[in-house]
Amino acid sequence: MSKPKVMLACQDVSIRYMVGDFKAIGLKEWVMRRLTGNYKVVDFWADRHVSFKLRQGDMLGIIGTNGAGKSTLLKAISGIMEPTKGRIVRRGNVSALLELASGFDGDLTVKENAYLRGAMLGYTRAFMDETYPYIIDFSELKAFEDSPFKQLSSGMKSRLAFAIASLVKPEILILDEVLSVGDGAFKAKSEAKMREIITGGATTILVSHSIAQVRKMCNKILWLDKGRQIAFTDDVEGACDCYEAFLRAPAGTEPKFDPDKIAAKRAAAKAEAERQAAERRRQEEERRRKAAEAATELARLRAEAAKLEKVRRILKGSGK
Ligand SMILES: Nc1ncnc2c1ncn2[C@@H]1O[C@H](COP(=O)(O)OP(=O)(O)O)[C@@H](O)[C@H]1O
Ligand SMILES: [Mg+2]
DSSP states (O other): OOOOOEEEEEEEEEEEEEEESTTTSOHHHHHHHHHHTOOOEEEEEEEEEEEEEEETTOEEEEEOOTTSSHHHHHHHHHTSSOOSEEEEEEOSOEEEEOSTTTTOOTTSBHHHHHHHHHHHTTOOHHHHHHHHHHHHHHTTOGGGTTSBGGGSOHHHHHHHHHHHHHHTOOSEEEEESOSSSSOHHHHHHHHHHHHHHHHTTOEEEEEOSOHHHHHHHOSEEEEEETTEEEEEESOHHHHHHHHHHHHHSOTTOOOOOOHHHHHHHHHHHHHHHHHHHHHHHHHHHHHHHHHHHHHHHHHHHHHHHHHHHHHHHHHHHHHO
C-alpha cells in the first residue's frame, strides 16, 4: 500500500525576529543613530533548523515550553509570515486558529464576523450561506448572532472561532492553544469534531497545554525548545514521556529525546508487568490446586465417615 500524500513539508526552517528600537524611533532619529553608531538591532531566532513532513491524515502535536517558537512556526505554516531561511511546502488550503480573537471585529455582529472570517479564508458567499447555520449551531451562539462580537465572553469567542475554522472543511487545520478554553462539554464536542476532520482526510496541527490531549489525539510529535528542534517522531508516548520528564527535571536540565532509553524503560516495565501477571497466574493455579486437594480430602473423609457409619450400624445390628 502506498503512503498517503505529503501535505506539508518544513525544510530546515529558521525564523528570525528583529528586536530593536527601529520601530519606535522614526526616520530622523534612525538616521542619526545609524550615523553615530548608536543604532542597535538584535537578531532573535525564534525557530532554528526545523524540519518535518506531514502526510494526509496526520495529526501533529507540537510540544515545548513558553517561548519555544511554536506559535511563530505556526504563523509561517499558515502563511502569515515567511520563514527567514528554509522552505515550507503546503498542499491544500490552511485554516488556522491562532490567537483567539484575532481576525474578528469587535463592533461587527457574530454573524457578520463569521462571514468576514469566511471571506478571509477565501470562501464564497454561497459557501458561507450554506455553512453559516452549522457554524452558529455548533458554537451554540444562536441567541447572540446579532450581538456585537465584543460582547461575547472569551469562551464564546473561542467557540465561534473553532466552529468557523473547523466547519469550513480545511485540508490543513492549525489549532494553537485553543482547545483548552471552553467548558468540558464543548471540549468534548470540539475533540469529536477534530477527529471527524482527521478521519475526513485533513492534516491537523495541535498545540495544547494538555499533554494528555496531545497523547490522545496525535500520531506525530514535534518537540521544540528555545527554537531548537528536539524531536520529530511518531513515538508519541516516548516523546511525551521525555517531555514530561524534562518538565519535572531541575532547572537547567537539557531537554533530551532518548527513545532508546525510553524504549528500554518501557520494555523493562512491560517485562515487570508480565512477571507480575505470571506470578498472579501461578498463585491462582496454586490456590486452585489446594482447593482441589481439599475437595478430594473432604470427599475421602466423607467416604471414610460413611464407611464407619456403616460399620457402626452393622455392629449395632449384630449387638441387638
Ligand atoms: N513579534 C515578535 N517580535 C520579537 N520577538 C517575538 C515576537 N513574537 C514572538 N517573539 C519571541 O519569539 C520566541 C518564540 O515565541 P512563540 O513563537 O510565541 O513561542 P511559543 O508559542 O512556543 O510560546 C519568544 O521568545 C518570543 O518572545
Ligand atoms: Mg504560543
